[in-house]
Amino acid sequence: MKSYVRYGISGSVYDTHSPYSEKAVLRPAVYGLPGLRESEHREAMQHDAVTLAELLTPSQISEGESTAELVFGPPAHRLRLQLEHVANLIAERSRLHKRQRDDIDHRHLQIQERLFGARLHGKLDGYRTAIKLEQVLLQLDELRRREELQFWKDTVELRDRVFEQASDYHALQQRRALLGNLDVVEEAHG
Numbered sequence: 780m781k782s783y784v785r786y787g788i789s790g791s792v793y794d795t796h797s798p799y800s801e802k803a804v805l806r807p808a809v810y811g812l813p814g815l816r817e818s819e820h821r822e823a824m825q826h827d828a829v830t831l832a833e834l835l836t837p838s839q840i841s842e843g844e845s846t847a848e849l850v851f852g853p854p855a856h857r858l859r860l861q862l863e864h865v866a867n868l869i870a871e872r873s874r875l876h877k878r879q880r881d882d883i884d885h886r887h888l889q890i891q892e893r894l895f896g897a898r899l900h901g902k903l904d905g906y907r908t909a910i911k912l913e914q915v916l917l918q919l920d921e922l923r924r925r926e927e928l929q930f931w932k933d934t935v936e937l938r939d940r941v942f943e944q945a946s947d948y949h950a951l952q953q954r955r956a957l958l959g960n961l962d963v964v965e966e967a968h969g
Contacts, residue, residue, distance in 0.1 A: 826867045834860045847958035851951055858948040862941060869937050876930040883926065887919045 838853045890912055897909040 826870075827864060830860050830863050830867065845959055847955045847961075850958060851955035855948065855951050855955065858944055858951060862944050862948065865937055865941050865944065869934055869941075872930065872933050872937075876926065879926050880923065883919055883923050887916065887923075890915050890919065 834857065838856065840849065844852070894909060894912040894916065897912055898906075901909045
């Protein structure tokens with residue numbers, strides 16, 4: 780049994796110290812900020828705070844602005860900021876997804892290293908440790924698949940919203956251009 784201790788394999792599959800918390804590694808990702816580090820949390824909120832502050836700032840109307848700009852400028856600005864907010868949410872969830880995936884991959888590699896030693900010395904315990912480690916690898920593979928699915932679920936609605944808002948923004952820009960062309964025609968005839 781001493782050879783097992785020498786290679787770091789003991790009675791429990793979970794004896795290996797990991798620089799990542801077990802809770803973060805072995806749970807599927809749930810959308811939100813709990814998985815982010817404090818600095819990432821502040822950064823994510825700062826992007827939204829800047830966007831929100833700009834959205835809440837009253838529009839300034841200049842004397843020389845065209846009718847098209849007066850009518851469609853503020854709504855176009857609002858739509859652009861809403862698109863920016865959705866992009867912030869997608870980027871935030873992508874960072875969380877990457878961190879979860881990296882944690883799972885790191886743990887997977889650790890277990891593979893331990894499995895190599897367990898297979899070398901498997902005859903001593905009837906390959907029980909190797910079987911347990913293989914089960915942990917299967918659990919980590921399942922966890923990786925669940926994280927991929929959760930990431931897709933969390934971002935599909937956001938990505939749909941981006942397309943809807945981009946379409947609305949494009950239509951608003953088209954109306955702005957048409958009204959701007961009417962102003963130019965009126966000035967030429969006037």
